[in-house]
Amino acid sequence: MDRDDRRESHAPEPTSGVIEEVEVRGHIVDSLLLPKILDRILQMGGTFEIRECKIGARRVDPSYARIAIRAASAADLDEILGDLVEHGASPVDPEDAKVEAADISGAFPDHFYSTTNQRTQLRLGGRWIDVSDQEMDCGIAVDPVAKTARCVPMVDVQAGMPIVVGHDGLRVVPTERPREASLFGFMGSGVSSEKPKAVSLQGVADSIRATRAAGKKVLLVGGPAIVHTGSASHVAQLIREGWVQALFAGNALATHDIEQAIYGTSLGVSIDRGESIEHGHEHHLRTINTIRRRGGIKAAVDSGLIRSGIMYECVKHGVDVVLAGSIRDDGPLPEVITDSIRAQARMRESVKDVGFALMIATALHSIATGNLLPAWVKVVCVDINPATVTKLSDRGTFQTVGLVTDVEPFLRSLAGMLSVL
């Protein structure tokens, strides 16, 4: 019995394993049965989370606890449950989730369960399992043999795929707001330009460091204003120093970044002098044309045409870049994916190990990315326009922390804080 080590909640990581809920009632506090049960779970290699606990008001009143237990495998869980039953716990047995085979490809059956971005668990074969690839506005496909479940977008549905319908045997586990005194604890969800920037900035830097220390990826989602405001060199530095593992952007960011690398301008404006250059308005189109002639960004970097900037560092440091096209794009650059469904699929693939997303000066790509991220991925949205940040939260990415500020000083300070030099 190690009471000092006992915690109210050994919150399981949303990774793997099987879950079962038990309930125990009686004089479980005075008899030390509750602590004993919790200790037993830990001793047997499981983790627990107390989902409900009611303590009797008077000495004769019984108490009640509902405890979720997670173990690495069904066999491990059975062993723990078998032990706990001896100590008076009994399994809580709700129904299994209802599953229906998709009748056509590309659409869910009627009454499909529509997902949120919150951690979701599903009861299958009498067991709670985690739904993987958590994403909002999807359905849930079940593998009845492997006993797994994952979110699938509508377009990926194949005829015959077992899809969850109705709401039985499903539960959503809300993501708790972090308790630590970090940016996320401190900021809440308010969007305001009137927050102390140094504190916010330190919070972003700390979160990025923590994400990397945990072996997770940092995702940067950026708009062309990064280049227009002269921040490309700060982002390039962040990439060079290993703080960014994935970049989502559109044709514009890449084009103006390369324009700067080749001509020293962004949309024809000199980054050094802030003045329009003669015939500068042609620079971006000439840039696209040159890169298309070279066969793409990577080829242009490899040939020595591009020697600096965001795209250069991405190629040199193996950053996973997804450039998604839009209807107004010039060119576009060869790497730009113009099929939205295909672009979504690439982004979906890339967000899998992301632990922190920094969204800067783009409403379109930020919302698109927010749609794909589970609620437990920390999101910081930096924009001069409060509406961008509000919009992201309104579309369901409620975990977003917004910083209303000019992106250049923000990125310059962030690069400085994270600088390893």
Add this chain to the structure above:
Amino acid sequence: MDTTPRILMCPPDYYGIEYEINPWMDRQVGSDPAESHRQWRALHDTLVDLGVTVELMEPQPGLPDLVFTANAGLVFGDLFLSSRFRHGVRQGETPHFDRWARAHGFVVEALPPGRNFEGAGDALFCGPTLFAGYRFRSDARSHHWIGERLGVPVLPLELVDPRFYHLDTCFCPLSETAAIYYPGAFDDYGRSVLKGQIGTLIEVSAEEAVSFSCNAVVVGRTVVLNDGAPKLARALNDLGFDSRPLRLTEFIKAGGSAKCLTLYLSTPPWQTAEPDPACTLAHFSTSA
């Protein structure tokens, strides 16, 4: 109010070692019927001598352990909460115990099916609290059910040594605030609970515990217990209790001694938990 203690016993006419359901039982060893009778009679006469009204029930052929009346059920006022024996070989005792209880004015009630509970062998009041042993014979869940049914605090204690398979083999209340116990029969949690709840706990040594010295019958300030526990006798004496050692070796062969051979029908003085007048009338949900 009549304070004469009433105790139920059953003569050992058909007592013997006919099966093995605990580490003490060995069919090869067997028991001596004549000696069993002599030892049982000595216990009976001692209790009568101490002023106890001993009620007798009729022994039944084929039910050798009917002699251990402590396992018949739990008496709480007029309520007789009937046992559900874990082992099939003892389940035949229940109809006889129930019939006796009903014929003697008790309201007989049973736990929901599928639960194990072995009566006063595993459920002992001390003060307002019911201490309850689980693992080998009774289930923790049964005890929780009983706590809700009777409206009393119940503290289930895990028994960890198969030789002390019933709570009354390792724990014996003496008064509202004092009890004897053998620490080795419990785990850390159980020992902590007992130490936290009971003011005076007399520890019984391992060698005295195996001679069933915790399996004692307390009548007033006298403790009737198995022979072979001089240290415990001294400790009891320091606490103001007399002890009456008896030779009950024939019953130890089946894993029982003085306490197992008796069932308190009257409320013992160390029990302060009192039945609610509605207790035996209430229609209690069995789904709890």
